[in-house]
Amino acid sequence: MKYLYLVWSNLKRKKVRTILTLLSIMVAFLLFGYLAAIKQGFSQGIEVAGADRLIVRHKISIIQLLPEAYESRIEQIEGIEDAVHQTWFGGVYQKPANFFAQMPVKPEEFLEMYPEYLLSDEQKQAWLSTRSGAIAGRGIADRFGWKVGDRIPINATIWQREGGEMTWEFDLVGIYDGAEKGTDTSQFLFRYDFFDESRQNGKGLIGWYSVRISDPDQAAEVALKIDQEFANSPAETKAEPEGAFVQGFANQIGNIGFIMMSIVAAVFFTILLVAGNTMAYAVRERTNELAVLKAIGFTDRGVLGLVLGESFLLTFLGGGIGLGLAWMLVSMGDPTNGALPVFFFPTRALIIGIVLIGLMALAAGILPALQAQRLQIADALRR
């Protein structure tokens, strides 16, 4: 540590260059952190999907509706603990750009199926006692500034009310939080009984089922049993684990996210290369001084350490600030205004980021450091 001052002085030698290099490294890691969060947003839900849950949808496509009566038939199948249904409402709040999921559900069953949706008992009671009651995720409530007690009008695009009325009004009785960082808090949930009674068409039909199974290892067998139960009926089903369902969905958006990530990876390394080159240059410029250090008694290894130390100090400083800024920027909110259901800085990205910082410091510093180590005093001083 006694050499830290020396390393620091070397960095201060050309302040502008050091600051600029620091800033480029910072930008590279800022970009890295930010994109990690965006990627997380695109592939959200895969990691938080319950291993003990299956999704059962219409075989032809998820937009085809299933009879509500399937619920009791599914629940009778061996290995299944519970089934709840959800339906895509697809309404518009104020303007179409305000996209978010709205779904009618049976409150108690739903909250039991999704324990990661945290709702206080008091608000849950309020929901159970208000037919037009709805709950919203913390994320969506913050986005639109909703408070409990607000009346929220939503214009239907699929589901007309009886009499052809298109506007549905809901009373916000609760705001749920996510148990984990990745839990989707952009949903708006209201009561199925209210929905079914008020809709003009499609009474008794629902979108898809979430099913909890007793043994996650039996998921494939249970899924097959469900599909067999409804085979050759007018509404055949496709059951699959929640994770596979979400993954399949992410794949649909998929290749764009992948393309974006790969282009950006390329540039991330470009920036690193540029910064690395500058750092190597800074060392080469000081060949003379390094020779002097050796002449006054620094060992070869000591000089190696000195140069590497400089590289590590600079990279960790820049990378650290970059990751920190990324974290700050990400917590300021979603740049797409709600198109990504979750947007947070994943811990895994932090770890990968730190590893990358270390690798970069090593890559940028090792060649000049080895050169410095091998330096012959007489040759170097003559230059």
Next chain:
Amino acid sequence: MAGPFNWLSQIASITKFNLQTLPQRMGSSAAAIFGIAGVVAVMVGVLSIAQGIQRTMENSASSENVIVLRSGADTEMMSGLGGDDTKIISEAPGLARNENGAVSSPELFVIINLPMRSTGTDANVPLRGISRTAMDVREKFEIVEGRLFEWGLNEVIVGVGAKIEFSGLEIGSTITVAQEEWPVVGIFETGGGLAETEIWVDGAVLQPVYRRGNSYQAVYARLESEDAFQEFKDALTSDPRLNVKPMREADYYESQSAMLYKLITGLGTLIAIIMGCGAVFGALNTMYTAVSSRGREIATLRALGFHSSPVVISVLLESLLLALIGGLVGAGLAWWAFDGFRATTLNWSSFSQVAFAFDVSPLLLTRGIIFAMIIGLIGGLFPAVRAARQPVSSALREL
């Protein structure tokens, strides 16, 4: 002694001198070029995705075509029109007519799941039930392989985009809809556009399968002329029997792609700006190095009587030249790597897949190069000013 000519020749001689010494600074110059090229390539690449989606939507629209949905519905999927409604719509004034009557096609639009070639997982593929007049509405429709389905039979034709992106859509294979096997008998094109990601079948065949009775979801129609839209729209909206929303195709498709376009453009621009900052730092570093390694030369020139402004301008020129090379390399790279690259994504508005090709347009290339020049300008300005400001005496004394 001064004069514009003298001033210009000063710039020319310093710039020439600067450029001649460029090879000595190969490493740092190459790094700056490389950095700027990367930024431009990524910016152009990402924006070409948005551009490609928009191009697909534009190709879908014809200026003389209209689409009629139930009012309140933003997309075909959410819309619903009774058989009687579609008849009334086809009788409206302003529509083009041919030997089969009005050029107006009531259509059904549903989604089926088919595996994507790339991942093998299910994707939402649009299945459209068309009427006999559908090809009259879509002038660019063309069968490129096989034949059209027989009306009234369970046969389908497949858009070229869909055939490429999803498995099991070659001629001779079958798709399964509601426990029935429907053979694929033809492949069609519509001059680019959304329809090429779709599967088409006779609407009359699709109706019973989806228990739609005699109802449809949308009417596509061709106007007599572009200007007939208002007349057509007024006739429909004032008709008490109807509750519909007529739109020009261009407006409809624009609204369909708006969200996706904004999302990608927004993200792309944000990324480009962050990366641009990184490249500015790289360029600044290069130019500071360039200037500081020539501190004595510059001071000598100044001592000989050169003005400071030619010094500033020549440093700027060098930086701009590096940026231009970087910009050209980046733009070329983006064009080579991404132009025409095919991909699919989920269009949220229609909840179905849209196949498109990345579109690296000349406009994007120009924007990329301009962005590079801005980076070069900022990257050169501060070192240039510094070079000019340095007192001659102290610069000459420097080692």
